[in-house]
Amino acid sequence: MEQLNLVEIQKALDENPIFHMSLSSRELFHSNFLAWLFWKYPASLNAVLPLSFSVSNISAVHRERKNLDLLIEAIADSGLKHNIVLENKVKDIPRAEQLLSYDEKLKGDLGNAPTDKILLSLVPAAKSVKEKSGWLDFDYKSLGSNVLDWVDRSAVSDEDVIIIRLYGELVCNLSKLVDASLQGDGLPRESWLLKTRTPRQDEIHQVLSDLRLIDMxxxxxxxxxxxxxxxxxxxxxxxxxxxxxxxxxxxxxxxxxxxxxxxxxxxxxxxxxxxxxxxxxxxxxxxxxxxxxxxxxxxxxxxxxxxxxxxxxxxxxxxxxxxxxxxxxxxxxxxxxxxxxxxxxxxxxxxxxxxxxxxxxxxxxxxxxxxxxxxxxxxxxxxxxxxxxxxxxxxxxxxxxxxxxxxxxxxxxxx
Structure with missing residues (x-):
């Protein structure tokens, strides 16, 4: 596999105004952007998210309702109501206990409508999260790619195309950086005790630190x-x-x-x-x-x-x-x-x-x-x-x- 150029990725992020807008509140920024995108362009839901149904329209978008990052009340092509819950992890990591607590909050609050629960994460979820939570694991790499594919073939205003493309490029570059960090010559997934880092690991560590992502x-x-x-x-x-x-x-x-x-x-x-x-x-x-x-x-x-x-x-x-x-x-x-x-x-x-x-x-x-x-x-x-x-x-x-x-x-x- 060809080694990713971290300097180029960092440069692309530094030149992306959307990236700098995201730094102050990363999870909230992404939730707000996706809420705007899905509300203004409901058809994007079918192309961007891995849903179990086809969306015809949206009746409501809620942010931070009962601490849920995003709750979308949608109407399927069949005319039936469906819910989409999106939990967003950029700076933090997914935790099974948190997702299970959200399940408790959702009980009785969403009626009998089917609900797609999607975990959107920049880093891979631990095995225990996947096994215990029951949420669909969806990564930012796929999100960014889907956003760019959709905006290139959809009827979107010229002003919005620029913003949406910048967002898609931001997400793709962040995902490339995480991929580079976790490849064979990157940082170990469990063993953080590196007395002597390789030049590549030093480079990864420095870039992640510069972009304030090393804690993730x-x-x-x-x-x-x-x-x-x-x-x-x-x-x-x-x-x-x-x-x-x-x-x-x-x-x-x-x-x-x-x-x-x-x-x-x-x-x-x-x-x-x-x-x-x-x-x-x-x-x-x-x-x-x-x-x-x-x-x-x-x-x-x-x-x-x-x-x-x-x-x-x-x-x-x-x-x-x-x-x-x-x-x-x-x-x-x-x-x-x-x-x-x-x-x-x-x-x-x-x-x-x-x-x-x-x-x-x-x-x-x-x-x-x-x-x-x-x-x-x-x-x-x-x-x-x-x-x-x-x-x-x-x-x-x-x-x-x-x-x-x-x-x-x-x-x-x-x-």
């Missing part, structure tokens, strides 16, 4: 890794007591995934979980009674965190109270069946070996590259996560472990 690829990478973790949990997490909670996203310019289990403790919740962000593998404790002050001197905060962990977890879930010389940490209470090495690399400060986010999130991390090469680490991460979650379930089922959290008052009581 990061979110996609996180969602694909999370799918692998979900699948491994489904196969090998044996607990019937705890349900695993998942999350993914893009924070502090880094992809992030997490998985955790929880139980009620002292009128609140105690969660043990793992989080992979950037080049870190973290074990975390989320406990409201830690009540970490948002503004505190670093020295005092570390002292408080040390005391809190000594009185509760005792480094049974977190790794160890000290970082060794050379940037290593040795797990204090690691079980024999752990898939993590006994001694692991970390960039935690020796003077501050515990990290936290207010109000109650405490964690320690090890370096992913201390677990092996980038490719090997991401292939083995799902099994490592499930192994750790199994260990966490044994801790949350241990009365002696729980009692320490039940008896804990709060960090503020240390003052």
């Amino acid at each position: 690829i990061g979110k996609m990478q996180a969602s694909f890794l999370l799918d692998s973790i979900r699948a491994e949990v489904g196969r090998n997490f044996r607990s019937t007591t705890f349900e695993v909670e998942f999350g993914s996203g893009y924070s502090r310019a880094m992809p992030m995934v997490e998985a955790s289990i929880s139980r009620a403790v002292s009128g609140g919740s105690l969660s043990l979980g793992v989080q992979v962000q950037g080049d870190q593998y973290r074990r975390f404790i989320l406990f409201a009674h830690f009540n970490i002050p948002p503004k505190e001197s670093a020295r005092k905060k570390i002292s408080q965190l040390r005391k809190a962990i000594d009185e509760t977890d005792g480094y049974r879930w977190l790794f160890a109270p000290e970082v060794e010389k050379g940037g290593f940490i040795t797990a204090l209470h690691e079980r024999e069946e752990s898939l993590l090495p006994k001694k692991m690399g970390t960039r935690m400060d020796r003077a501050a070996p515990i990290n936290s986010f207010a109000p109650g999130f405490v964690y320690q991390h090890i370096d992913l590259d201390s677990l092996g090469s980038s490719q090997d680490v991401f292939a083995s991460l799902p099994a490592i996560v499930v192994s750790d979650l199994s260990y966490a379930s044994s801790l949350l089922g241990d009365p002696d472990y729980l009692e320490k959290f039940i008896n804990f008052r709060s960090i503020s009581s240390f003052n």
Whole structure:
């Protein structure tokens, strides 16, 4: 396959006024443009979208109704009413939970009319989204191509032709950029841990950053890794007591995934979980009674965190109270069946070996590259996560472990 010229794609986008108009609110911009196009030219619906029926006319177009990007009330050639719901993902990625929540909102609101639910996305949807949501997956590449094909053979005013063509070209060029990012010489779909990028990957990363699209690829990478973790949990997490909670996203310019289990403790919740962000593998404790002050001197905060962990977890879930010389940490209470090495690399400060986010999130991390090469680490991460979650379930089922959290008052009581 011929390598796409990223400089030419970036230049075409920079010269497209529609692209610059879209930057301030990408999803809303596309929804508004498509709403205008379909309302003014109802026949375009048949050519542009993959519908299950042929549109004769449109009776209404709603934007942001119950948070739905676009809801179109259409009349089919048969004379029957049909609904078209369009969920639009440009800057963000598709999420099954969001689409399922929209299904709930639609129940009873659209009457008995048949409804085509279309997911329009710039990046590929994760497997879990396709399997769970029941929405038709439709990409921007096809949308742009369909728009350009339709406008070239339709009766459209001269002024509108210019605008519609610019929009179609914008969408096609954005899609080409995503294609280039995900081809064989591009960025991996799951493994974002690239210690040394190839010149091509450097070029892709720079162009995506310049166009403010790098976070979209990061979110996609996180969602694909999370799918692998979900699948491994489904196969090998044996607990019937705890349900695993998942999350993914893009924070502090880094992809992030997490998985955790929880139980009620002292009128609140105690969660043990793992989080992979950037080049870190973290074990975390989320406990409201830690009540970490948002503004505190670093020295005092570390002292408080040390005391809190000594009185509760005792480094049974977190790794160890000290970082060794050379940037290593040795797990204090690691079980024999752990898939993590006994001694692991970390960039935690020796003077501050515990990290936290207010109000109650405490964690320690090890370096992913201390677990092996980038490719090997991401292939083995799902099994490592499930192994750790199994260990966490044994801790949350241990009365002696729980009692320490039940008896804990709060960090503020240390003052």
